[in-house]
Amino acid sequence: MNFYKKLQEAPLHWLVLVFILNGFGLITLYSISQGGASFSFSSRFVKFLFWFFPAFGAFFFFLAIPKRLIHEYSYIAVVFAFASLFLPYLTDPVAGTYRWISMGSVNFQPAEVMKWLVVIALARYLSDHRLQLKKVQSLFVPIIAVMIPAGVIAKQPDLGSAVIIVAPLIPLLYWVGAKPLHIFLLLAPIFSIITAFNYYTFTVWMIFIAVILFFSQSTLRVMLANFFGNVFLGLLTPVIWNSLRAYQKERVLVLLDVTRDPLGAAYQVIQSQTAIGSGGLWGKGFGHGTQTHLKFLPEQETDFIFSVIGEEFGFIAVAFILVLFAFLLLDMIQRAYKTSERFPSLVLFGITALFMSHIFVNVGMTVNLLPVKGLPLPFISYGGTFLVSCYAMLGLAMNMSIESTD
Amino acid sequence: MLRTEIYIPARRRDVVSLVILLLFALLLGRFFFLQIYRYEKYSLLADANRIRMVTQPAPRGNILDRKGEILAANQSIYAISVIKDELIDEDVQMDMMEKYLDRDKRDLQQNLKKYYQGRFLPALIARNVSIAKLSLIEEHNNELPGVFSTKLPVRFYPNVKNVRASHILGYLREINNSELNAMKEGDYVLGDYLGFQGLEKLYENRLRGVKGAEFRQVDALGREVGILIDREPIASSPGENLHLTIDAGLQSRTESLLEGKRGAAVIINAETGEILAMVSKPDFPLIDFSAGMDLDKWQSYSTDESRPLLNRAVLGLYPPGSSFKLITTIAALEQGLVDDKWSVQCTGSYEFGDRTFGCWREDGHGRVNLSRAIVESCNVYFYQLVQRMDIDTWAAYVKLFGFGSPTGIDLPDENDGVVAERAYMNKKYGRWGWAEGSLLHLAIGQGDILVTPLQMAQFIGIVAMKGDQYRPKLVKKKTKDRVVRIPIKSATWRTIHKMTFDVVNKRGGTAFDKELAASDVSAHGKTGTAENPHGDPHAWFVGFAEGKGETIAISLIIENGGTGGSTAAPIASKLIKSYFRVGDATLAADL
Numbered sequence: 002m003n004f005y006k007k008l009q010e011a012p013l014h015w016l017v018l019v020f021i022l023n024g025f026g027l028i029t030l031y032s033i034s035q036g037g038a039s040f041s042f043s044s045r046f047v048k049f050l051f052w053f054f055p056a057f058g059a060f061f062f063f064l065a066i067p068k069r070l071i072h073e074y075s076y077i078a079v080v081f082a083f084a085s086l087f088l089p090y091l092t093d094p095v096a097g098t099y100r101w102i103s104m105g106s107v108n109f110q111p112a113e114v115m116k117w118l119v120v121i122a123l124a125r126y127l128s129d130h131r132l133q134l135k136k137v138q139s140l141f142v143p144i145i146a147v148m149i150p151a152g153v154i155a156k157q158p159d160l161g162s163a164v165i166i167v168a169p170l171i172p173l174l175y176w177v178g179a180k181p182l183h184i185f186l187l188l189a190p191i192f193s194i195i196t197a198f199n200y201y202t203f204t205v206w207m208i209f210i211a212v213i214l215f216f217s218q219s220t221l222r223v224m225l226a227n228f229f230g231n232v233f234l235g236l237l238t239p240v241i242w243n244s245l246r247a248y249q250k251e252r253v254l255v256l257l258d259v260t261r262d263p264l265g266a267a268y269q270v271i272q273s274q275t276a277i278g279s280g281g282l283w284g285k286g287f288g289h290g291t292q293t294h295l296k297f298l299p300e301q302e303t304d305f306i307f308s309v310i311g312e313e314f315g316f317i318a319v320a321f322i323l324v325l326f327a328f329l330l331l332d333m334i335q336r337a338y339k340t341s342e343r344f345p346s347l348v349l350f351g352i353t354a355l356f357m358s359h360i361f362v363n364v365g366m367t368v369n370l371l372p373v374k375g376l377p378l379p380f381i382s383y384g385g386t387f388l389v390s391c392y393a394m395l396g397l398a399m400n401m402s403i404e405s406t407d
Numbered sequence: 408m409l410r411t412e413i414y415i416p417a418r419r420r421d422v423v424s425l426v427i428l429l430l431f432a433l434l435l436g437r438f439f440f441l442q443i444y445r446y447e448k449y450s451l452l453a454d455a456n457r458i459r460m461v462t463q464p465a466p467r468g469n470i471l472d473r474k475g476e477i478l479a480a481n482q483s484i485y486a487i488s489v490i491k492d493e494l495i496d497e498d499v500q501m502d503m504m505e506k507y508l509d510r511d512k513r514d515l516q517q518n519l520k521k522y523y524q525g526r527f528l529p530a531l532i533a534r535n536v537s538i539a540k541l542s543l544i545e546e547h548n549n550e551l552p553g554v555f556s557t558k559l560p561v562r563f564y565p566n567v568k569n570v571r572a573s574h575i576l577g578y579l580r581e582i583n584n585s586e587l588n589a590m591k592e593g594d595y596v597l598g599d600y601l602g603f604q605g606l607e608k609l610y611e612n613r614l615r616g617v618k619g620a621e622f623r624q625v626d627a628l629g630r631e632v633g634i635l636i637d638r639e640p641i642a643s644s645p646g647e648n649l650h651l652t653i654d655a656g657l658q659s660r661t662e663s664l665l666e667g668k669r670g671a672a673v674i675i676n677a678e679t680g681e682i683l684a685m686v687s688k689p690d691f692p693l694i695d696f697s698a699g700m701d702l703d704k705w706q707s708y709s710t711d712e713s714r715p716l717l718n719r720a721v722l723g724l725y726p727p728g729s730s731f732k733l734i735t736t737i738a739a740l741e742q743g744l745v746d747d748k749w750s751v752q753c754t755g756s757y758e759f760g761d762r763t764f765g766c767w768r769e770d771g772h773g774r775v776n777l778s779r780a781i782v783e784s785c786n787v788y789f790y791q792l793v794q795r796m797d798i799d800t801w802a803a804y805v806k807l808f809g810f811g812s813p814t815g816i817d818l819p820d821e822n823d824g825v826v827a828e829r830a831y832m833n834k835k836y837g838r839w840g841w842a843e844g845s846l847l848h849l850a851i852g853q854g855d856i857l858v859t860p861l862q863m864a865q866f867i868g869i870v871a872m873k874g875d876q877y878r879p880k881l882v883k884k885k886t887k888d889r890v891v892r893i894p895i896k897s898a899t900w901r902t903i904h905k906m907t908f909d910v911v912n913k914r915g916g917t918a919f920d921k922e923l924a925a926s927d928v929s930a931h932g933k934t935g936t937a938e939n940p941h942g943d944p945h946a947w948f949v950g951f952a953e954g955k956g957e958t959i960a961i962s963l964i965i966e967n968g969g970t971g972g973s974t975a976a977p978i979a980s981k982l983i984k985s986y987f988r989v990g991d992a993t994l995a996a997d998l
Contacts, residue, residue: 278446295625311441
C-alpha cells in the first residue's frame with residue numbers, strides 16, 4: 002500500500018480540527034506576546050511557529066510507517082525509552098527535577114515519548130490472541146509494565162506525566178474485553194486510598210466492595226484477599242500521604258479549599274478562576290485580558306493557556322474548543338470501533354485515552370476540578386517538543402485508523 | 408499477528424463515548440458556572456487585582472471661636488517615604504538618611520517595618536521633616552533612589568490672641584492596631600490620625616471629612632502601570648468646621664490670669680449654657696502633639712506631677728468650701744428653717760459633741776444673722792443652722808443643682824463628683840462609723856463632698872437665672888436646648904441674690920471690689936476656702952454678673968491658693984471687669 006493511497010483513506014478532517022485548535026493557540030500566544038514592547042523574532046509566538054516544521058515531519062513519519070514495523074519494534078522501542086528516562090540523572094537537575102534532557106537549545110522530556118510507546122507496547126501485548134482476558138492473571142503483566150516507568154517518572158519528580166502514563170491502562174483493558182469486575186478490582190485500591198482520609202467514607206466504601214465481591218461469584222479465597230488487600234491499602238494511606246512532597250500535598254488540599262493559601266499553592270488556581278470567570282460570555286477581547294497582561298495569571302503560555310482563552314474570548318470560545326475536542330475524540334473512538342484488527346484498534350484507542358487525559362487534567366486544573374499538575378493542553382499550549390509529540394500521536398492514530406490491505 | 412481479528416461490541420463503544428461526553432459536559436458545566444453564573448463575582452475580583460486605590464487625605468475641619476477666629480487649622484508637613492523595591496542598598500541608604508535627617512537609624516528602620524505594606528508601596532519613615540533637611544535629601548536624590556518626599560496635612564494653631572485652649576480642643580494621635588480593628592466604620596488606615604482628646608475626639612466624625620481616591624492600574628508585582636482612564640478620581644471633601652461658643656479674647660485673658668498657677672476657671676453665658684472660657688492650668692502647647700511626639704516628650708508630660716494633660720475644669724475634683732454655704736442657705740430657706748432675724752453668737756469656734764469646729768475668723772464674728780453669715784462667710788452660723796435639717800434633705804438640694812452627676816458638656820470625659828447622703832455615708836464608713844457631726848462639715852462644703860469647677864459654674868449659673876438650668880456646651884447649636892426649671896421660691900432667690908451682691912459690693916464682703924461696686928455691672932459672688940490634705944487651702948470664687956443685657960457665670964479655683972477672698976476673688980473681678988469693660992481700658996482693649 003503506497004503512501005498516496007493511504008493518504009486518500011486517512012481521516013484528514015482530524016487535521017482540520019487540529020488546525021483550528023492550533024489557530025486558537027497561536028492567536029492566544031500572539032495576544033500574550035503583545036504585552037512586550039514590539040513584535041520580535043525571539044517572541045514565543047514566532048518560536049512556536051518554527052516548531053510546526055518538525056511537528057509535521059513527525060506527523061507524516063508516523064502516518065507513513067507501516068503498522069507491521071510499529072508492531073515489531075514496539076517492545077525494543079519501549080526498552081530504549083525506559084533507559085532514556087535515566088539520562089537526565091547524568092546531568093545537573095533543571096529546576097530541581099530530572100525531567101529534561103538538554104540537547105543544545107532544545108530541552109527534551111523522555112517521558113513525552115514514553116507515554117505513547119507504552120500505549121503501543123500495551124496494545125501489542127493485549128492483541129496477542131493467546132491471551133485469555135477472562136482470567137485475572139492475564140492483567141498482571143500490563144499493570145506491572147505500566148507501573149515501573151510510571152514509578153520512575155514520578156520519582157523525577159513529574160507526577161503529571163506519571164498519571165498520564167497510567168491513564169490509558171484501564172480504558173485499554175476495558176476496550177480489549179477484560180471483565181468489568183476485574184477492572185473494578187483494579188480501580189478499587191485507588192478509591193481505598195482516597196476514601197481512607199475519612200473514617201466514614203472508608204467504611205461506606207469497604208461495605209460497597211464487600212457487596213460487589215459477594216455477588217461476584219468468586220471463590221472465598223479471592224474475595225477475602227481482595228477485601229483485606231483494600232483494607233491494608235487504606236491503612237497505608239497516611240504513609241503514602243507523608244511520602245508526598247509538601248507542594249504536592251498543598252495542591253491536593255487547595256482542591257478542597259481554594260481559600261486555604263491564597264498567595265501560595267492556591268495562587269495559580271485563584272488567578273486562573275478569576276481570569277476565566279471575569280471573561281464572561283464574550284470575553285474581554287483580544288489583548289484585553291487584565292489577568293493575563295498584568296501577569297496575575299501564571300504559566301499563561303503553557304499550563305494555563307486555556308485560562309487566557311477563557312478570559313479574552315469568553316465562554317463562547319471555551320465551549321467551541323471543548324466541542325471540537327469532543328468531536329475529535331468521539332470520531333477516534335468510532336474509528337477504533339470500526340477497525341477490524343486488534344493491534345491498530347488498541348493503539349488508536351490508547352492514543353484517544355492519552356489525549357482525553359491531557360485535556361481533562363489540563364482544563365480541569367484551570368477551573369479547580371483537579372489539583373494543579375504541570376500538564377499542557379494538546380495543540381494549544383506553547384511547547385515545541387510537546388507539539389511534535391502531539392502531531393506524532395495524531396499521525397500514529399491516523400495510520401492505525403486506515404484498514405491495511407497489504 | 409496483525410491479522411488478529413477483533414470483535415468490539417457496539418455497547419462498549421457507547422459506554423466509552425458516553426464517558427467522554429460526560430467528562431466534557433462536566434468541564435463545560437464548570438465553565439458555565441464560573442463565566443456566566445459567577446461572572447459578577449470574578450469581574451470584581453479581577454478589578455480588585457488590577458486597580459489600586461490611592462487615598463488622598465481630607466483636610467480636617469477648622470475649629471473657630473464664637474466670633475469666627477480660627478483656633479485650629481491645617482498645615483502641610485513634609486514626610487519621607489521609601490519604596491523598598493527601588494532601594495539599591497537599604498543599609499547604606501539608611502545610613503545616609505540618618506545623616507541628612509538627623510534621626511536615629513533604628514527609628515527609621517522601625518518605621519519602615521511599621522508602615523510597610525508591600526515591596527512596591529511607599530512606606531513612611533520620617534514625619535515632620537524640616538525644609539532644610541528636606542532640601543538635603545532632594546540634593547542627594549541621585550544617591551537615594553526609592554526615597555521620596557510627600558506632604559501630609561497636620562493640625563496647626565494660629566494662636567490668635569495667644570489662645571491655647573489645649574484641653575478644650577484636645578489633640579490627635581496616630582491610630583494604633585487595636586483601635587483600627589475595633590473600628591466598625593470609617594476608612595481609617597495605619598498611620599492616620601484620630602482625635603484622642605477633647606473636642607477633636609468627641610467631634611471626630613464631623614471634623615475628619617471624607618478621603619478622596621485616585622485609581623491606578625497595577626500589575627501582578629504591584630508596580631503601577633498608569634492612571635486608570637475608565638475610573639474618575641474621587642475628590643476628598645474637607646471635614647466640617649466646628650464653631651465654638653468660646654470667646655477667644657476672654658479665654659486668652661483667663662489663661663494669662665491663671666498662668667503659673669494650678670487651677671481651673673469656667674465662664675458660662677448663664678442665659679444659654681454656652682461656655683465662653685474654660686481654662687485648666689498648667690496646660691501644654693498643642694503643637695507638640697500635631698506631628699507625632701517623641702517618647703521623651705510624652706514621658707515628661709505624662710509623668711509631670713502637676714499633670715498638665717488633665718483638664719481640671721471637668722475632671723478635677725475639689726471640696727467646694729464656703730461657696731457651698733449658698734446651697735445650705737437655699738435648703739434652709741426653702742424648708743422654712745430660718746429667717747434673717749434668727750442669729751447666733753460666733754466666738755470663733757463651736758463645740759459639738761466631743762469635737763470643736765472652728766470659724767476662719769478665730770476671734771469670732773460676734774452676733775451673726777443670715778446676711779452677715781453669707782457676706783462675711785461665718786462658719787459657726789452654718790454649723791448651727793444645718794443641725795435643723797437632715798443629711799438627706801441637704802443632699803437632695805445639692806443634687807438638685809446637678810452635683811453628683813455629669814453636666815452633659817460636649818467633652819469626652821467628665822467627673823461625676825461625690826455627694827454625701829445617708830446611704831453613701833453608711834456604705835463608706837459603716838452604719839455607726841460616721842457621726843451627725845459630718846453634716847456640720849458638709850454645710851460649709853468640706854468632707855465628703857467633691858465637685859468639678861464646671862459643676863460649680865453650672866450651679867452659680869442656675870442661681871443667676873433664678874432656677875433656669877441650661878446644659879453647658881462648647882459647640883454652637885442651631886436648636887435651643889430644653890430648659891430645666893429648678894423649683895425654688897422666688898423669695899429665696901431674692902434673698903440669695905441680695906446676699907451674693909453684698910459679697911462683692913459691700914465693704915467687708917469677702918470679694919469686695921471697689922470698681923465693680925461703682926460700675927453699672929451687677930456682680931454677685933461667693934468665695935470659698937477649701938481645706939484639703941495637700942497643703943494650703945484651695946481658693947474658690949463662684950459668681951455671676953449682669954450687664955449690657957448679658958449674664959455670665961464664673962467658677963474659679965486656684966489650687967493651694969490660700970483664701971478665696973485674697974486669691975480667687977481678685978482674679979474673678981478682673982475677668983468680669985475686662986468682659987464688661989469696666990475700669991482700666993487697656994485690659995478691655997485685649998478683647
